[in-house]
Amino acid sequence: MMNKKKSELSNxxxxxxxxxxxxxxSTVEYPLVQGQVSVYPKDGVxxxxxxxxxLEPNSFVxxxxxxxxxxxxxxxxxxxxxxxxxxxxxxxxxxxDSCEDEAGKCILPMAQNVFGGQFGVICCSVQxxxxxxxxxxxxxxxxxxxxxxxAVHGDM
Ligand SMILES: [Zn+2]
Numbered sequence: 495m496m497n498k499k500k501s502e503l504s505n506x507x508x509x510x511x512x513x514x515x516x517x518x519x520s521t522v523e524y525p526l527v528q529g530q531v532s533v534y535p536k537d538g539v540x541x542x543x544x545x546x547x548x549l550e551p552n553s554f555v556x557x558x559x560x561x562x563x564x565x566x567x568x569x570x571x572x573x574x575x576x577x578x579x580x581x582x583x584x585x586x587x588x589x590x591d592s593c594e595d596e597a598g599k600c601i602l603p604m605a606q607n608v609f610g611g612q613f614g615v616i617c618c619s620v621q622x623x624x625x626x627x628x629x630x631x632x633x634x635x636x637x638x639x640x641x642x643x644x645a646v647h648g649d650m
Contacts, residue, residue, distance in 0.1 A: 522629055525606040527613040532579070534615045542625040546618035555623050559605065560612030577611030583634045587641065598641040602634045 522541065526534040535541040540548050548554040560579035562571030580603060587598035605613045617623040 540618035542622035579608035
């Protein structure tokens with residue numbers, strides 16, 4: 495059923511919500527894809543719940559991204575060795591009162607220098623992908639907090 499009411503959707507959630515920020519086995523490290531590794535995970539098991547098999551013949555959700563090297567004349571494009579793919583979260587601190595203050599910066603890549611330019615992160619469900627995305631954002635938040643604390647306590 496595609497058109498469930500919101501209340502029905504919330505009843506579908508299991509007691510242990512897989513999008514919960516506390517993953518049973520918290521070994522997700524960033525970047526998830528890098529260099530020759532363009533697909534995460536490699537083992538055919540959902541990287542968030544670590545319970546469900548992914549890829550065919552199972553159902554799965556893919557966060558895919560990257561670029562296409564275009565041949566504008568032929569109106570076709572595809573992956574290319576000339577392209578490296580990336581997906582970053584970047585935070586830039588406000589400048590301080592002094593022009594000489596160096597602003598803090600955090601960059602947390604999900605995809606870094608992926609050969610060919612295209613990548614995919616695969617989960618068994620939208621809930622599990624949400625878990626990964628929440629984890630990515632939470633990790634970024636912790637890094638930002640760490641940068642702010644360094645700035646406050648760094649001169650001691
Ligand atoms: Zn899963």
